[in-house]
Amino acid sequence: MAEIPTGGQMLWKLEGDDRVLHLRHNSSEPWRPYEEFPQYVLPDPLGFSKGIATFLALLKKDWTATKS
Template sequence: MTDIQTGQMTWRLPGSSECALHLRHNASEPWRSYKEFPQYFLPDPPGFSEGYATFLALLKKNWQPL
């Protein structure tokens, strides 16, 4: 994971009951599942929320949780 852009992360989309990580590079882009970003995707440990490992890695790269 080199040359990572920063962006925004959310666990729950407005109006959705799904709890999984969603990403976007800036506020003008729509939210997309973290699985649609193969350059950032990391496998999750068993029993953790979908996107947990990716969330932690991107948080360390100064991505903004919303």
């Protein structure tokens, strides 16, 4: 994982039958799927939501989880 800025925002959005992590660096940016930030993406364990490993890593960098 590349150098990660602190203080971003995360949101889980339902896409079909899956919850997918969406990110933005600040509230003035639109939400984007986490895969659009390849520098942050970590592989997910089999059977977990898309982005869970990235979500946990970003929490450690003081990113905030926002309710949808």
